Amino acid sequence: MAANKSYDQYLETARHQMERFADTPLLHFIDGEPTPSIGGEVFENFSPTDGVLLGAVASGQAADIDAAAQAADGAFYEWSSRSGKERKRILNAVADLIVERADEIAAVECVDTGQTIRFMSAAAIRGAENFRFFADHAPDANNGRSMPDEHHVNFSSRRGLGPVGVITPWNTPFMLSTWKIAPALAAGCTVVHKPAEWSPYSAALLAEIAFEAGLPAGVLNTVQGLGETAGKALTEHPSIKAIAFVGESSTGSMIQAQGAPTLKRLHFELGGKNPVIVFEDADLERALDAVMFMIYSLNGERCTSSSRLLVQASIHDEFVARLTERVRALKVGHPLDPATEIGPLIHPRHCEKVRSYRAKAEEDGATVIVGGGEPTDPESYYVNPMLFTGATNDMRIAQEEIFGPVLTTIPFDDEADAVSLANDTEYGLAGYIWTGDTGRAQRVARDLDAGMIWVNSQNVRHLPTPFGGTKASGIGRDGGPEYSFEFYMETKNISVAYDTHTIPKLGQI
Numbered sequence: 177m178a179a180n181k182s183y184d185q186y187l188e189t190a191r192h193q194m195e196r197f198a199d200t201p202l203l204h205f206i207d208g209e210p211t212p213s214i215g216g217e218v219f220e221n222f223s224p225t226d227g228v229l230l231g232a233v234a235s236g237q238a239a240d241i242d243a244a245a246q247a248a249d250g251a252f253y254e255w256s257s258r259s260g261k262e263r264k265r266i267l268n269a270v271a272d273l274i275v276e277r278a279d280e281i282a283a284v285e286c287v288d289t290g291q292t293i294r295f296m297s298a299a300a301i302r303g304a305e306n307f308r309f310f311a312d313h314a315p316d317a318n319n320g321r322s323m324p325d326e327h328h329v330n331f332s333s334r335r336g337l338g339p340v341g342v343i344t345p346w347n348t349p350f351m352l353s354t355w356k357i358a359p360a361l362a363a364g365c366t367v368v369h370k371p372a373e374w375s376p377y378s379a380a381l382l383a384e385i386a387f388e389a390g391l392p393a394g395v396l397n398t399v400q401g402l403g404e405t406a407g408k409a410l411t412e413h414p415s416i417k418a419i420a421f422v423g424e425s426s427t428g429s430m431i432q433a434q435g436a437p438t439l440k441r442l443h444f445e446l447g448g449k450n451p452v453i454v455f456e457d458a459d460l461e462r463a464l465d466a467v468m469f470m471i472y473s474l475n476g477e478r479c480t481s482s483s484r485l486l487v488q489a490s491i492h493d494e495f496v497a498r499l500t501e502r503v504r505a506l507k508v509g510h511p512l513d514p515a516t517e518i519g520p521l522i523h524p525r526h527c528e529k530v531r532s533y534r535a536k537a538e539e540d541g542a543t544v545i546v547g548g549g550e551p552t553d554p555e556s557y558y559v560n561p562m563l564f565t566g567a568t569n570d571m572r573i574a575q576e577e578i579f580g581p582v583l584t585t586i587p588f589d590d591e592a593d594a595v596s597l598a599n600d601t602e603y604g605l606a607g608y609i610w611t612g613d614t615g616r617a618q619r620v621a622r623d624l625d626a627g628m629i630w631v632n633s634q635n636v637r638h639l640p641t642p643f644g645g646t647k648a649s650g651i652g653r654d655g656g657p658e659y660s661f662e663f664y665m666e667t668k669n670i671s672v673a674y675d676t677h678t679i680p681k682l683g684q685i
């Protein structure tokens with residue numbers, strides 16, 4: 177997680193990179209070429225560090241998506257027919273180049289999104305790990321199963337599904353896009369990627385790096401643009417066989433409707449309102465560190481953030497007092513300063529949303545322990561961390577995904593109460609349990625309605641494990657070759673007779 181350069185060095189890296197983007201509009205990358213929009217449309221992109229205009233970005237329309245989908249369609253047969261070994265070699269070369277340029281990627285991501293360098297340096301490296309992990313599985317991706325019966329040998333095999341669309345959000349854009357794109361490419365699919373309009377730059381770097389590493393033209397295409405134009409057109413395009421989407425639950429629902437006429441296969445990683453449950457018998461020191469980390473890292477703009485702290489009533493006051501001290505000590509500042517823990521939030525609209533929960537907390541009867549009262553310049557993208565206590569689970573601060581450095585604490589009495597509060601939400605992405613009692617940990621983990629549970633741990637990813645949510649938090653799972661490849665591949669069964677079975681005779685004379 178440590179950034180290894182100084183503030184000045186990161187500023188210099190970012191300045192150097194952003195100068196490249198400032199002169200001409202940031203272009204799409206279609207069929208191996210940086211490409212402007214066919215109609216010349218652009219939108220402007222601003223940095224949350226100081227509100228400064230970073231540059232114009234090509235704004236993809238239906239015609240640009242069509243060009244990218246055609247390129248992906250044209251490249252599919254050749255790419256999916258290559259041996260898994262060859263796909264592995266190229267994807268590992270992509271990983272090598274990501275590592276080489278990790279500092280540039282991280283610095284660009286900070287300036288573009290406001291995420292801090294202490295987390296973005298690790299996120300860039302994780303992008304490379306995603307490529308390496310799926311590259312290593314590429315040689316086995318086409319393998320199937322043998323299922324003989326009395327009269328037939330049955331065997332299955334898998335093949336890349338076709339050109340697929342990947343639509344990503346702005347919170348940790350580089351890492352998240354590699355988590356989708358790497359398995360798709362390893363499976364033999366070709367990709368059209370539509371990054372979030374608030375964070376376009378690192379996607380452009382990824383396309384450039386992948387092409388330089390030897391990915392053939394048309395295999396990875398990037399179309400910049402707005403959700404309602406470029407995103408929508410991608411979900412409706414008849415050549416695109418599937419959409420892997422990461423974003424808000426309400427957008428997922430729109431994509432489901434948009435993709436219906438062309439029968440899109442869909443994979444959704446959506447929002448969360450994840451509980452962290454701290455029992456009185458937990459290692460409270462470690463629990464406190466994890467509670468802090470899981471909501472105040474990544475600016476709280478994290479789908480798996482534990483934004484609801486359920487804490488046992490017997491330890492509530494002491495735990496919250498210690499938490500309050502730590503929240504007050506958080507360092508808010510420039511995202512490229514390695515000392516900064518919370519950077520600016522991505523966009524004025526998002527800042528306004530996050531700030532609005534201070535008033536909502538008070539209106540609903542909670543107490544604003546940290547974050548209330550300080551004047552926050554409405555023009556600034558910086559939002560002070562907030563901590564709300566005295567909340568009940570029906571309040572808006574306990575039910576709605578705020579997606580910022582904001583934690584709501586709720587006391588509970590016993591295990592049954594904790595489980596009931598934890599499950600009382602429309603979301604079901606992740607849950608965190610802190611207890612010293614192994615049986616209790618197992619019981620609560622069994623009873624929580626969520627896709628991923630961590631016991632006595634913050635979110636630590638192990639790439640083979642299934643990633644995804646229940647309820648409004650998603651459809652499907654990523655991870656490991658079985659989960660990700662299942663989505664990006666088509667399975668075929670071949671049944672060959674031993675010539676021993678009976679064939680009913682019709683129309684006998």
Ligand code: NAD
Binds near residue numbers: 403
């Ligand atoms: P968003 O849904 O607003 O946008 C995500 C992407 O969808 C963007 O690229 C956007 O342009 C595109 N889009 C918007 N409307 C579209 C449409 N009609 N058709 C096609 N594409 C469209 O989400 P966001 O605000 O960028 O990201 C924050 C959300 O992402 C949060 O809810 C967060 O929980 C979620 N998220 C989930 C995970 C996960 O793994 N579950 C991970 C990260 C973020």
